Amino acid sequence: SEGREIPFARPDSTTRALLIASGKGGVGKSSVTANLAVALSNRGKSVAVVDADVWGFSIPRMLGVERAPVVIDDMLVPPESHGVNVISMGFFAREDQPVIWRGPMLHKALEQFLTDVYWDEPDYLLVDLPPGTGDISISLAQFLPRGEVFVVTTPQPAAQRVAQRAAFMAEKVRLEVKGIIENMAWFAGDDGTRYEIFGSGGGRELAERLDVPLIGQVPLVPALREGADTGVPIVVSDPSGEAATV
Amino acid sequence: SEGREIPFARPDSTTRALLIASGKGGVGKSSVTANLAVALSNRGKSVAVVDADVWGFSIPRMLGVERAPVVIDDMLVPPESHGVNVISMGFFAREDQPVIWRGPMLHKALEQFLTDVYWDEPDYLLVDLPPGTGDISISLAQFLPRGEVFVVTTPQPAAQRVAQRAAFMAEKVRLEVKGIIENMAWFAGDDGTRYEIFGSGGGRELAERLDVPLIGQVPLVPALREGADTGVPIVVSDPSGEAATV
Ligand SMILES: Nc1ncnc2c1ncn2[C@@H]1O[C@H](COP(=O)(O)OP(=O)(O)O)[C@@H](O)[C@H]1O
Numbered sequence: 001s002e003g004r005e006i007p008f009a010r011p012d013s014t015t016r017a018l019l020i021a022s023g024k025g026g027v028g029k030s031s032v033t034a035n036l037a038v039a040l041s042n043r044g045k046s047v048a049v050v051d052a053d054v055w056g057f058s059i060p061r062m063l064g065v066e067r068a069p070v071v072i073d074d075m076l077v078p079p080e081s082h083g084v085n086v087i088s089m090g091f092f093a094r095e096d097q098p099v100i101w102r103g104p105m106l107h108k109a110l111e112q113f114l115t116d117v118y119w120d121e122p123d124y125l126l127v128d129l130p131p132g133t134g135d136i137s138i139s140l141a142q143f144l145p146r147g148e149v150f151v152v153t154t155p156q157p158a159a160q161r162v163a164q165r166a167a168f169m170a171e172k173v174r175l176e177v178k179g180i181i182e183n184m185a186w187f188a189g190d191d192g193t194r195y196e197i198f199g200s201g202g203g204r205e206l207a208e209r210l211d212v213p214l215i216g217q218v219p220l221v222p223a224l225r226e227g228a229d230t231g232v233p234i235v236v237s238d239p240s241g242e243a244a245t246v
Numbered sequence: 247s248e249g250r251e252i253p254f255a256r257p258d259s260t261t262r263a264l265l266i267a268s269g270k271g272g273v274g275k276s277s278v279t280a281n282l283a284v285a286l287s288n289r290g291k292s293v294a295v296v297d298a299d300v301w302g303f304s305i306p307r308m309l310g311v312e313r314a315p316v317v318i319d320d321m322l323v324p325p326e327s328h329g330v331n332v333i334s335m336g337f338f339a340r341e342d343q344p345v346i347w348r349g350p351m352l353h354k355a356l357e358q359f360l361t362d363v364y365w366d367e368p369d370y371l372l373v374d375l376p377p378g379t380g381d382i383s384i385s386l387a388q389f390l391p392r393g394e395v396f397v398v399t400t401p402q403p404a405a406q407r408v409a410q411r412a413a414f415m416a417e418k419v420r421l422e423v424k425g426i427i428e429n430m431a432w433f434a435g436d437d438g439t440r441y442e443i444f445g446s447g448g449g450r451e452l453a454e455r456l457d458v459p460l461i462g463q464v465p466l467v468p469a470l471r472e473g474a475d476t477g478v479p480i481v482v483s484d485p486s487g488e489a490a491t492v
């Protein structure tokens with residue numbers, strides 16, 4: 001609705017806005033966002049997720065969200081799943097169809113996700129950003145000027161140059177990168193052997209280069225992917241305690 | 247240069263244009279493109295790669311391309327590596343910086359990759375598309391009306407709805423999907439155990455849905471990622487013989 005302000009942009013807002021970013025797709029950014037949200041909720045926090053990954057939305061599927069938002073008194077009431085309230089472009093589009101929204105229309109839609117949704121002052125607002133960089137990040141930085149950016153990357157050293165794009169983007173829109181999360185860090189075989197399928201050290205390297213903490217390493221856990229596919233995020237997937245560190 | 251035609255669009259062109267697509271980033275589309283190019287070259291074919299993955303270019307690094315294109319008589323002469331000639335947005339941008347080209351400027355740049363580069367009638371022209379869908383695919387379909395689209399996906403069933411976007415895009419621009427390549431199909435432990443880290447069946451399912459062949463399954467091979475990072479594509483990474491099938 002016209003003229004409504006964004007509650008999270010107010011100086012007296014008690015909500016921490018965490019923007020989950022990546023340099024490219026497929027590093028597990030959406031998975032990390034979904035599981036981090038549930039981990040925080042399991043610690044008794046009230047959590048909201050804005051799925052701003054417009055062209056690659058997967059949060060509704062990953063959280064097993066069963067119903068669409070309801071409209072009450074001009075406000076969207078977001079559905080809840082596993083203790084997390086969710087709004088996503090996915091509620092207004094099909095996963096197998098490309099979303100062609102761009103430019104001012106998209107900017108307005110994102111703004112409405114923040115102004116016209118009944119969020120009720122959550123402790124945490126997690127935002128799943130599109131991979132890489134782009135207009136959406138610029139819009140969101142305007143809407144959430146105190147947003148804290150966390151970059152999800154993978155262990156291969158070559159991935160860090162690409163992951164750095166997310167950091168450049170944050171700097172451009174004057175948001176701070178608060179930490180790095182290294183996903184798919186290793187795979188543990190049945191006999192406990194640790195296979196570094198995607199190499200090692202990338203998360204540490206990026207954290208050092210940006211002078212921010214490496215807040216966690218998440219291994220390749222087949223149950224995590226299965227959970228993502230079936231909408232049951234595995235709360236044990238907070239093995240490195242990012243929820244504690246965040 | 248103005249008015250130059252695209253050699254590959256001519257009806258008498260003997261070059262097969264293979265457009266390598268994916269529904270989202272991180273499924274290994276660029277890796278598959280690079281390794282397929284080298285596999286074809288190892289079979290004695292002349293191969294060119296146009297890295298149209300503008301915002302996520304990785305082909306130069308993956309193929310270990312050491313020098314930039316040279317300009318001779320108004321034409322760009324592409325560098326060669328492992329028997330493959332390459333042009334990429336990566337020659338005109340840094341990997342750790344977001345590329346902000348959009349719209350008509352990008353359309354023109356892509357056209358020039360095809361008209362103003364000395365390609366010398368290769369047997370195969372592989373095009374690494376950006377993940378997902380977008381304007382670039384529309385442009386390329388105009389430039390390469392006989393392009394054959396191959397979709398790279400991963401084994402998880404949930405990935406297929408997303409992979410289907412690439413098929414929708416192809417249909418929209420009137421190009422045919424010719425085959426599916428399932429990447430990261432499994433991981434073989436030291437003792438030969440096959441771990442289906444990302445599930446199974448997705449490639450088969452997508453191929454059946456689109457009524458095209460599943461032309462290959464590529465396992466997770468750490469050496470493939472290392473090769474990609476160091477620019478030495480592992481030619482043995484054609485384990486399922488896509489180069490033979492394509
Ligand atoms: N730690 C992990 N272990 C196993 N599978 C994972 C892990 N992280 C992500 N995945 C899987 O990898 C795929 C890509 O993850 P996704 O979160 O969609 O990446 P992004 O949001 O960066 O594009 C998904 O199928 C997801 O379930």
Ligand SMILES: Nc1ncnc2c1ncn2[C@@H]1O[C@H](COP(=O)(O)OP(=O)(O)O)[C@@H](O)[C@H]1O
Nearest residue numbers: 271272273274275276277465466467470471474
């Ligand atoms: N079959 C494979 N085995 C091991 N690593 C792989 C395999 N395919 C891709 N990778 C690695 O996974 C990462 C993502 O692959 P990439 O080709 O960049 O994906 P995309 O082009 O779809 O974004 C890269 O680090 C790459 O080296």
